[in-house]
Amino acid sequence: MNEQPPSSIATNNESLLLLVTGGTLDKNYDAISGELNFSTTHLPQILSQANITLDLSIETLMLKDSLEMTQTDREYIAETCVKAAQTRILITHGTDTMTETADYLSSIGQLSGKTLVLTGAMRPFMLGDSDASFNLGAAIMAANLSSNGVYIVMNGMRFDANNVRKNKLLGEFERLRR
Amino acid sequence: MNEQPPSSIATNNESLLLLVTGGTLDKNYDAISGELNFSTTHLPQILSQANITLDLSIETLMLKDSLEMTQTDREYIAETCVKAAQTRILITHGTDTMTETADYLSSIGQLSGKTLVLTGAMRPFMLGDSDASFNLGAAIMAANLSSNGVYIVMNGMRFDANNVRKNKLLGEFERLRR
Amino acid sequence: MNEQPPSSIATNNESLLLLVTGGTLDKNYDAISGELNFSTTHLPQILSQANITLDLSIETLMLKDSLEMTQTDREYIAETCVKAAQTRILITHGTDTMTETADYLSSIGQLSGKTLVLTGAMRPFMLGDSDASFNLGAAIMAANLSSNGVYIVMNGMRFDANNVRKNKLLGEFERLRR
Amino acid sequence: MNEQPPSSIATNNESLLLLVTGGTLDKNYDAISGELNFSTTHLPQILSQANITLDLSIETLMLKDSLEMTQTDREYIAETCVKAAQTRILITHGTDTMTETADYLSSIGQLSGKTLVLTGAMRPFMLGDSDASFNLGAAIMAANLSSNGVYIVMNGMRFDANNVRKNKLLGEFERLRR
Secondary structure (H helix, E strand, C coil): CCCCCCCCCCEECCCEEEEEEEEECEEEEECCCCCEEEECCHHHHHHHHHHCCEEEEEEEEEEECCCCCHHHHHHHHHHHHHHCCCCEEECCCCCCCHHHHHHHHHHHHHCCEEEEECCCCCHHHHHHCCHHHHHHHHHHHHHHHCHHHHHEECEEEEEEECCEEEEECCEECCCCCC | EEECCCHCCCCCCCCCCEEEEECCCHHHEEEECCEEECCCCCCCCHHCCCCCCEEEEEEEEEECCHHHHHHHHHHHHHHHHHHCCCCCEEECCCCCCHHHHHHHHHCHHHHHEEEEECCCCCCCHCCCCCCHHHHHHHHHHHHHHHCCCEEECCCCCCEEECCEEEECCEEECCCCCC | CCCCCHCCEEECCCCCEEEEEHHHHCCCCCCCEEEEEECCCCCHHHHCCCCCCHHHHEEEEEECCCCHHHHHHHHHHHHHHHHHCCCCEEECCCCCCCCHHHHHHHCHHCCCCCCCEEECCCHHHCCCCHHHHHHHHHHHHHHHHHHCCCEEECCCCEEEECCCCEEECCCCEEECCC | CCCCHHHHHEEECCEEEEEEEEEEEEEEEECCCEEECCCCCCHHHHHCCCCCCCCCCEEEEEEECHHHHHHHHHHHHHHHHHHHHCCEEHHHHHCCHHHHHHHHCCCCHHHHHCCEEEEEECCCHHHHHCHHHHHHHHHHHHHHHCEEEEEEEECCEEEEECCCCCEEECEEEEECCC
């Protein structure tokens, strides 16, 4: 994969928008029901633990398992990205349909001048030993350093929206083609 | 800060070399002595928790508090970077003298064709609630996406080696000038 | 509740048998299926973290959600307790039917000369912030200091088998009567 | 060791007083100084994680490394125990001089009608993988089930104040004689 012309890689460490949509990353164990579910987003806690000093705004759009995400939800995410003042946007998302949302976002012409990065986690942040913090760190850096486009950041890798799938057997993301 | 021409931003997700030098990131609590010290590097555990699939080799050069790092240590790090087959190199390092080592590495002419990223942690990985995983994720992405040069990645930010200092009062890295 | 005569409170810190039956305490999150399930018991890890030096043998009888425990399972537990050389026995168990198993065990005449303590957890040990270690510590001490009988140890309390229920709304154990 | 007559083992799950004096259990890592120190007690967090429902009052007397504990400190602890309405008292304490304080408390005639249990931790609660929760659980149960006397609860064992030492090489408590 080759980088596009650098015209859009203007300034490092720009203002970032972080859109929260839920996914495994934000689930927690509910001791009364014995199930994993959502109460609130843990992104502020993750970012505070990381001592971030960059200019970042968090907006929670929904807290959903990505298997339950609808077309209406995806349109709402796209709309929020279009309207946002920021050109660099990070989206937390469940891993099961992350590639579908990435596909959809990359089809929106009005977003062609923005850098969108989707990330999530295979293990909830609140359960410990999670990949959430690492993925967030990688995704924030990718959002700041990548040219316009839609990307997925997982497994320490950055994937183009149109060249990635989730290998559900391994629980890993991989390229469709070299 | 503007990016240099993209000639060196060739391929995403290249082979990475990770050089371990110690620092707070790798310390742990020793229950017998009641002190924080080094036994082994925890980088393999951090990266396994992050489910990384990228091509990365780990080499432990030393396990030192960066306040005890000598000029000989810095020469050894530089030499290892020069000799390495990889052009993208990540270095874990104590935060107290991280900027000194970055300065030194950016003065080595033989390294001008490589991308070097230094990172560390304010709280040891093994003590929980650490910034280590986030910083590693951010640094790995920065190592893969940045053009030639020496960088420090901390606090969710990427700094140029010649424009950064540690604010010891706040425990944060900051630019010397805009 | 008054203690029975001390005839059986012979020696402190006797040899203990720990029987593992599963329950929330031993569940973990499976990142591939996205569900909580059993792989192996984590009791050795819990006890190693606690630096225990007392003479304790661990035997895993089953790894089951206690809602799936059958009469055959309970008979197997009882039989193992009867046959055991040890007179002080700790049993880890799911909380949902812990009182049923305690009831059954207290109905077995052959166990009247033994001290049996059941405990478990509301949050799996492997998810962090768990009550597992505390409950284990309390239950081990209760097993060593209590006279013959069947007890449940949860919430920092010791309950008699015939005077306890789980309040499922609160996720707490409570006495049926004073 | 044989139990004393059961006259004082009156009621299970009585009201408990928990006196906090500091020790490793309550230390945390300070990212700015890079050292372990005290800010506040973490006992309320430990007990909340354990879902305790028993009647327990917490009083912080001091937050000290037990190597810095003075005779005045020990007198203050003793005095607080004498004046307390509760007869069952738990004391958190650094492990290095825990046996000295236990010795001193067992020399106070006015405390002969009370049950005092000292406990602590080899690894701070806030650093994860700690023995703090297990030890607290064991100590609370010992405080509720033991007859009058002064005890140390560590390593899953209950020791009499006059028959215990810390093996500093192993980081374990052990009996002086069988």
